[in-house]
Amino acid sequence: MYKYDTYDQAMVDARVAEFRDQVHRRLDGSLPEDKFRPLRLMNGLYLQLHAYMLRVAVPYGTLSSAQMRVLGDIADKYDRGYGHFTTRQNIQYNWIKLEDAPDILADLAKVEMHAIQTSGNCIRNISSDQYAGAAADELVDPRPYAELLRQWSSFHPEFSYLPRKFKIAVIASATDRAAMRLHDIGIEIVKNDKGEIGAAFYVGGGMGRTPMIAPCINAFVPLDQLVTYSEACLRVYNRYGRRDNKYKARIKILVHELGKKEYTRQVEAEFAHLLTQGIEPPLAELERIKAQFADPAFESGLTDSVDRSDPDFALWVDRNTAAHRVPGYAIVTISLKPVGGIPGDASADQIRLMADLAKEYAFDELRVTHAQNIVLAHVKKADLHALWTRLDEAGLSTANLDTIGDIxxxxxxxxxxxxxxxxxxxxxxxxxxxxxxxxxxxxxxxxxxxxxxxxxxxxxxxxxxxxxxxxxxxxxxxxxxxxxxxxxxxxxxxxxxxxxxxxxxxxxxxxxxxxxxxxxxxxxxxxxxxxxxxxxxxxxxx
Amino acid sequence: MVEAQIRFRDDEPVGDPAVTADSFGDQTNASAVRIEPGDDARALLPHLDRIRLVEVNFPGFGDGRGYSAARILREAGYAGELRAVGDVAVDQLNALRRCGFDAFAPEVPMNPADAERAFATWPDVYQPTTDGRAPIWKLRHG
Structure with a gap:
């Protein structure tokens, strides 16, 4: 998975310092709440009914065990011993004190995490397929493209005060597991008839009070124009998205009111202009990122057979595992939906246990799903029973993925x-x-x-x-x-x-x-x- | 014209009153123009050779259209003064500067020390703009 270099780390550290200063000015009264509100929102800090809520970004839903462990520790140290995984593949804490928020961000920054743009009228954390890099049905791993766009969208100087929030999803499988067409921009990585990889752009989807399914506005944007095309989509929205009524401010309303054809025409005109501006990172940058999403050291010659003699285990295997593209491996979904539980909640101990299990059984990596579950993407089939046993002891073996209880x-x-x-x-x-x-x-x-x-x-x-x-x-x-x-x-x-x-x-x-x-x-x-x-x-x- | 509190230019500030974007095309002797969030900055492009000051008004800091207006002007080669006016505070300075603003006339004066710190927020940047700062990908790949 992606590792920060000194540049990425310096950006996140700078954000922690900036937010610490803003909280300090808020607490000493020099920054009034109406000015502070959009700033704290852009750092994922909401004021809810009973307390502040902090939403931590999990870019494209992927986490290392070390990061997961810190999420558990934060739940203990600053919250009430649990965290809530969200439909945007993030985690949020519901009982946060304002004065603690800068320290939490500092703890997160130590493991290359942050709460940047998890709220506010800006480009939000980019979501993706929770089976990325493992699914038998994917074209390529979509996460390098999501990471490229994460960097482009982080602290974007032009797009920090958009008409409304802006959500992007990137997938690379026709089996859409990320609700791609219900995003402001949904990107599907595709192959054209020349065998080249590119991106199909679906713009103007969303849920909310006026649900819309995004139309495809460009079926193939070449990979060396991905950032430029995204910038064009956003610039047209920033300039012409409605600001008179917050309920009509999402890009879906703009696309709907202009019509797909006219919106596309404006994007293409802006795109032609932006191509002259040299804003696209070189393909070498995409290659640098891709290298960090290289396959883990899969073993070959593994068996696909699973001992199904324990019926509870067999049921869990049937319900909660999916086909992996490498023989002998399976994708495991840990349900956070125990009978009668709160969907998406996990205790600090459960979070740390999942971190340990990822380290032992899944190449040190976890995913958060938009359905509020946790995925271990690469588990040897031979290890499934041992893994299930450990999950079962911690109340994490509910066999209900995609059933009525998986709410x-x-x-x-x-x-x-x-x-x-x-x-x-x-x-x-x-x-x-x-x-x-x-x-x-x-x-x-x-x-x-x-x-x-x-x-x-x-x-x-x-x-x-x-x-x-x-x-x-x-x-x-x-x-x-x-x-x-x-x-x-x-x-x-x-x-x-x-x-x-x-x-x-x-x-x-x-x-x-x-x-x-x-x-x-x-x-x-x-x-x-x-x-x-x-x-x-x-x-x-x- | 609104006096700038902070200015990153050595030339003499333009003293002419800024006219509205609507009337600018007809007033061939005007050299200063003020644009509101709903104005199309591209309408000014045919007149760039005679514009020395563009004031971009921010009636509320949450309306970010002025950021696009600024970049569009700079991307078209506008080299005159670009002044952010209105509800502009220290927490917006960095992004405004990156989009091409080189003068700031906030309705509520800023604490100069806070402003100085704000301009220095980011050690590097992810996105290239016309401000000339090399984006991180450029630093990585040369």
Whole structure:
């Protein structure tokens, strides 16, 4: 994985010093809160309902064990002994003191980490495929391109005060595991018919209150123009994105209002100009970065057979491992969704244990997934049972990946100052209600947001739940038919909302309609797409 | 014209009043222009030979359109004064300077020591701009 050189380290150290100075000026009163707010946000520091929340960047979701261990230590030292992994592949701490924030950033900087641009109206931490470098279905490892763009987007002088936040995802597999088309810019690394590698740009996707699927505006940008093309996309947005209404300020609204054709024309004109400005790093820089994502020392001649005599272990292997491109290896997903737990939460001890296990079994590397789980990308199949045993002892062996219990949920009204309703208790109730029925119900992606901002990706859930405030009472709307993969679609609202118990019952009814209508190996989503909303509506409200 | 608190130029400051971008094209004797966030900086490009001062107004520091306006002017070869005016504070100085501003006229005067520190925030930079600083990739690869 990528290692900082002295330049990268000096930049992060400079940021720590700058933020320490800003916090100092805030605490002595010389920097008022309204001026400080955007500055702290650009360092990932939010003021939530009960305390400050610090969101730490995990670039493209990849971590070393040493970094993971520090995340555990921070949870103990500055928080209440746990951390929360997020849908942007980051981690956040919910009980932070302002005066501690500079020290936390200094601790992070020692292991090449930071909280730069994890919030604010700037280019956010860049996300990627959690199986990058390991997936059997990928063209290339997408992370070097994400790292190139991380450096380009860090402290970008022109794009620090954009109309709104800006999220970029980079993938290199047709199986989209990063919800690429629901980002402000989604980049898919592709091969053209001449066999050259380049980047397809999808611009103007997003969730929030106006969900949009990004259209492709350029099917092939050569690799030695990647930064320049990104800069052109951003400059057009910075100049013409709406600033009169924060709910219409995302690039999806600009692309929608201008139309894909006109937005693309403006980007191409800006691109032609920027090509004359020499802003593109040389390909040698991409090669330098790529070398750091070289394969670990995989062994050859390993067996693919796994002793399945322990049924609990066999079930976990079936549910929580995926095909690796190297024989004898598997990709392991550690579920952070125990029955009745808080999706994405892990204790400091669990975080440190996962760090140790990565060191012992997975070439010292971990990934955070946008579904709020942890991946060990390169595990020998022969080690799976030993790994599972250690995870099981720590409550980390839940075998529910991509099932109804593998819920994405935002922090909701338990923590978030924007939320209208609680998400966590609803997730916990659903998790408990359906525990043990994962096999029967198959793949179901269930996503819960506690407000219309859609941090819990409810639009993209096979089953989505949106918490709203209805005359002072929490109310939950049900959506069906969303998807975030290669077949991205947006969920449709079934009808009137429910209270907390009612929404769990409505999901039970919806799964009943699925089971009654399922043909062959159909997933919930497949059946919904075939039979449509009507039978579900009928059963739920009829 | 708004007096600059900080100026990185040796030439005499322009004393003429800055006219709006809308009327600038018609006022052929004007040498100073003021642009607002919604103005298109490219509309000034045909007139660069007679412009000696561009004031870019920041009514609120969170509106970052002026950063693009500045870069567009510099990228087109504008060499006159580029003055950031309005809600500009020490925490924006570095990025503004990188985008081509060489004069700063904040509505609330800055502490000079804080300002000096702000300009020196970054030991190096990741992105090239027209300010001439070599980006980190250039330092890495020569």
């Amino acid at each position: 994405i949920a935002c922090p909701g009204l338990d923590y978030c100052s924007l939320a209208n309703a609680r998400s966590i208790p609803v997730a916990q109730k659903i998790s408990e209600r359906f525990a043990g029925r994962e096999g029967e119900l198959g793949e179901i992606k269930l996503k819960i947001s506690g407000c219309i901002n859609a941090c819990g990706h409810h639009h993209a859930g096979h089953i989505g739940i949106l918490g709203v405030d209805r005359k002072g009472v929490e109310n939950y709307q049900l959506l069906l038919g969303g998807s975030e993969g290669a077949d991205t679609s947006l969920g449709q609202i079934t009808g009137p909302g429910f209270d907390e118990d009612g929404i769990v019952g409505a999901i039970e009814t919806a799964t009943g309609v699925y089971l009654a209508n399922k043909e062959g190996e159909e997933r919930f989503l497949d059946t919904y797409r075939r039979i449509g909303m009507a039978p579900f509506k009928e059963a739920i409200y009829g």
